[in-house]
Amino acid sequence: MRAYFSSDQDEVLGKAYDGRLVRRLVPYITPYWRFLLLALAFLLGTSLLDLVGPWLTKVAIDRYMVKHDASGLKVILVLYLLALIGGFAFRYLQNWYMVYVGQKVMYDLRNRIFAHLQRLPLRFFDTHPVGSLMTRLSNDVDALNDLLTQGLVSMIGDAITLLGIIIVMFFALSWQLALVGLAVMPIIAVASRIFQIAMRVIFRNMRVRLSRVNAFLNENITGMVTVQLFNREHTMFGEFDRLNQHYRAAALQSVFAYSLFMPIVIFVGGLSAALLLWVGGHGIISHWGTAFTLGALVAAMQYTDRAFQPIRDIADKFNLLQSAMAASERIFGLLDQEPEPPDVENPVRLQGVRGRIEFKRVTFGYDPDHPVLKDVSFVINPGESVAIVGATGAGKTSLISILSRFYDIQSGQILLDDVDIRDMPRADVRRHIGAVLQDSVLFSGTITSNIRLHNTDITDEQVRRAAVFVNADNFIQRLPDGYDHVVRERGANFSAGQRQLIAFARAIAFDPEVLLVLDEATSSVDTETEALIQEALERLMQGRTSIIIAHRLFTIRHVDRILVLHRGRLVEQGNHDELLAAEGYYHRLYQLQYQEQEQPAGTALESGR
Template structure:
């Protein structure tokens, strides 16, 4: 499968640049100020060379040039003229300082706000994308989008864009004044420009390729780093430290190689421009010196001014090297950022979504065919391996408790995911209270569905913040009552700060049973009409905690439509109905006793489990 990082980056894509510029619209007043400041600074820079020429030709080494016609010849007059030029020079430098300060501050202020806006847009987009998108995209790659790629856009605006504007204006200003004062010296100075243009085009191509390669390899490093940190328990449990280090070292070395390749071309470009600048300087000194000695109208002051202008002309050209590097990075990053922002939101609300205050809890699957691969056509053959559910017909009445059992891969979790509309089906319908879930707004649908996971996710924060999940409207009394009801209140109060006790990332300081009880309390606080319990809620806990969890689960299910996935059959014997699944189909259903009497697949699973054997995958 082609990864987003493999998309070919263009040297310059005007459509991408226009999209970046849309983020500048809210700050167009400041953008206008920076443009004005850039124009004034560009117009001012060459004038310092004019002042140097006047100081030399009119006062330090007086000549009879036209610009010195009204200059006195006395020592005092010459001294006063030098002082006046010096004061004017200093005053203009102060003026330049103020504009540079305002320009730099305003541009970086804009860049930081654009950085904030793009980062917010990406985060908001990720919140809306369907779960299938995250199944296909590693976390490290997505983190790169929000961090490194967004920062590349910021660098382009604050450094690249400012250098592009100021350097271009400076080049124009120097070229104009050099041609105006001596077109001959100017043409001599410009002899190397075609060579510089060719060299710039060559190095830009090399830097574009290496910059894109660096971003791809950086995303790989971020992905491996994220996997290693989040999977540290497994890494240490299976003594994978050495092998993971070797694997990361390969990716890290590839990243290093890409960075060094980028540095190589950048390092070659800078001295190339500097060498060409020195060649131009030598040609001007040679030609201008000869003209002075032969009395051809070129003055010493003009020659010295030209040598300064050549250095100042080639400096913005050198600065454009940074612009090209930033531009390549920005184009590659913008491609990937807008690729995320343009990702189709496969799970969308209808034009006029239905909202509800509460559900009765009637759940109905009608001839449901489902594959996680959203490209699977509805008319794909039944034997296609992509099908997870094959023609499911299931009706769950309000208040009924239903358990789903079967081997791994039978489609149990998929059924629960479809009730909450985390995925859309390819064929059939999933209805809640007689209305297809695709007709509800996602917020309204999920607001009334409580989900309890086996792997309970807790956010960094307090116990209370994890229970209320940001809903400040929930009164504390309701939280405490829910915790007492499921039997977790005493544990919380035994902590040093009670409900304000800090929870580390993913609840690392809590046991599996404690996190599970908190999950039950969290679900009860939201007061859902439909309860979904994914996988085995009592897995990996001691007997005492298991009994407490089972008691809490029974309380939580009271008066609610409940769908439970279970591997431990003893935990679901009390359910109203047990649905037995096999290879995406319902093969049996009935109460625990009815299925045992029937002596079918469920009875076989029950016998195997209680005889100490694992469930058969068949």
Template structure:
């Protein structure tokens, strides 16, 4: 037999139909998502701009001390330059784009030697491996690599004059850099807020839809699905979809924008160095594919085992009283421990895969950086590549690997979302077993006549629980069903409320087939008091009112007093505002039962159903309930299911069921006179009293 706690496996890593369906939930928020994507473009641009600004600062200003300068007479330079000693000096790089011939123009170069600065007449392109100064006078000759140049030693103030523009531009670049950081922060904050708002709204709508759909399902659905599994669907699985909408759907664009932007900038700065940097990409792709395959297998197991933990937890916590009664704590702990260990061992596999993948990517990234330093560093020393370009390449390469790693992680989230969405849609795609027909009758009032005509019913469509059952209950009658366990008493109650649909026959209320009545209006007019009363977390008054706002506190107090529930409510510290714990654990069985009677009365049903409502009640409380029952059933049709025959002796009619069939119908005395099944049940239940009564006769 299939374990009810086991989860189904996901067959596909990506399903386009599922994705299309998921995207349909995002459609109402397309404007917000579009704004988020646009903001992502600006966020990406601010991220890409920062290394480039530092590159400009290094190459154009910090390292520009050694760049040759054209020397012009004052006011003859095509651009504004640095005025010094009756001349104007313009850096060579500033004139590269001007159509002019500079072959006959003198060049000068600033150099630093032993913490002193010199203005050398000439283009110094060689490395300063061999340098000497012939004298320290103002007119100085400098020998560099066996080449002699005339030079002028500069004071600190004069040197600052040459660097004044650099300092000014560096200050501007610093302000631009800070501005970009601030603007990037604003864009990023706005984008994150908008994206998460849209994502949360989407998940909110999905959760609402799933919960609403679950509420519509018949009891058969809940018979086949453990509560833990449904909780996993509404809570855990929808949260996985939230990760997909916020971290995959939109953030995917940022990773793509970042990769494209980095590639364009690197190719533009230096083609050879860029192509060399990209040689590590195939290794990244191979590592990512291996990771994706392995993590998908592990993730499937994790989802299965997590759902099993939720189901088992719910089952054991709900049945904790039974566990304590039979001292099965150790046994249940061992069962949970085995499930928990299995989940733990599976998560360890996930950790191992991540622990191997991330360092692998880090190694590949380090190799790429080492390759740039090896090749680019040599080219920088030779002057073929500027130092700022080398710095920018290393920075961009480090950034280049981050989107790749995140894209791999996003695939894992996508895989998770696919699994969750498939399971969510499996619930949403389950059609309601109990449906309202088109133009179903919405009845506001019942007279209370109930007819079963040749009714056949089975929970599994195989084993008949009711067989050709026929009876009539007239308006205002008090009817009781009796019979051995499994005779079909509770099934009749479930069918009257249309919690299940019959396979054959008809069930009529006031001559109308209940399948043609709106099921919600049907259930509103039928009040049920069950043997196991379910109370919700809240307070006394809300458990009677059940959030029906048009029921006033006076109505609640009247109903409670009418069924004798006010006897214990008024003794509570906060009375009708007294907190109720989960399932009413702080109240006795009798108190919960009295609250159930008050709940039924305040809704003023036309038909009242009591399903073993007095089976767990002590004698003192039973007296109160019997008094309440007489008040409840007055003026309305009432149906009672009871094992204790003493509680139904005064019923207008008793229907005896045996193995799903109606065997006897009559009053208490009529059935005793028949000496049939009811006679045997009564004799067995009250043997001593029965013998005394017979002896008197």
């Protein structure tokens, strides 16, 4: 039992700056450049006002305290308070505008990604797991936001603060004190950087290991009966303990990293104070110059102290840049995916579709080198119902997919009322040719919202009629909230049979001229529901061009014609009795797949005839 999933975010560390990616990001930011500018302005203001406090302390000490003169202290207090109020406002506004821009950019980006995904061909979804798409939409977008709001801007802010401190110390205090301050900064910078690199690895370990613990936990809770029935409690606990210990080891590493880093910061803090006192004291005692005053010494200590945080921040932000670059790489990779080709210019728009379908020498393969349908031709007349049968892999599902234009064919033509479906708007094709798909997908919402989807043109009455038509009304009425009954994620609160009936109702509510049905081999459907489904299927087919991938014997006996596919080719067609009489491929298939459905009824069959 070692296969618990690891984290999706085991990203490889890459560049912290990639000009190409940053240039592509710029267009997302430009609409908000005014706000960005405001944020930068307030940032500058905040940094400058933060320099005021220590300076006022210096003035108070040198001009008033040392001279035992309290006269100017009131002015200093007022100035100090003004600087504080200004700092408070600027800091708040800077943060607000920055976050505002970040949120807006993320909003646009998420919409852009989501909309782009809606335009991608099914082929894309076949090869990209939903989980990774979700990561693009949430984590990666967040990483970009971090880059913008915490990364770029606060790095600029930190740089301004540092620069301000250095300038003030150099010019307003003394260059000797400034040099001492500058001398300790690299120690902090290097220590922080090393610490950050170590922590990044440790945090990733912790994340991965914790997610293993949780995945194991989740699996065991879900499968607890199995564990208990098979007396596996002890083994499972052992496994859990191993994972838990593994996680603890990583967590203790993080404690250890901090236990090394924090003392270094403390020591360097003390060291810088000692050095400043040494230099400043010497300056005062040996009369190096007028710049050496008690106030200057105190202010220098405060300034140096304040430089520590920005240095640590900058070291921290480096990781953030790396993550953001990797994230934007992935996001742009997604946005670069080719969408479905656009509809042809001046597409044909059919009025009053009769429902004639024609396949003219159609060849199609998901991989063009391996066609799953080869040179298939047939005609289905308006109102005719047709079943498609064939062994697994014969190309039945592909046939449905290309009719809905989920995929385009490589050669040949598919005609609806004598118009090539590629000459029609894709949306029109799908409106005229409705499909009931294999896995009856339900969305969270209500029964009604699942039947009409977002189409508000479909009235409540039409929803209900559709449900009545497919035999779903009965069980819906019995639900506490009827048609407003809540459908949970993936329709988990409905049985497979009920989900299928709702999917039927959905197809009927949209009232397509041609209907495609993938009749799934549903398991665990009780006899009653089974009967309802069959009845509904029969009604669906009536008077409407319909193509059904048949699983049930019942269905293939009720259609007008059966098309038999074998290895991508149409090998036989005709009705059930004709095909049986021909004793060809269908005959064999029937014996293999369908006959056993009627075996228990063997005696009844005999007597019935």
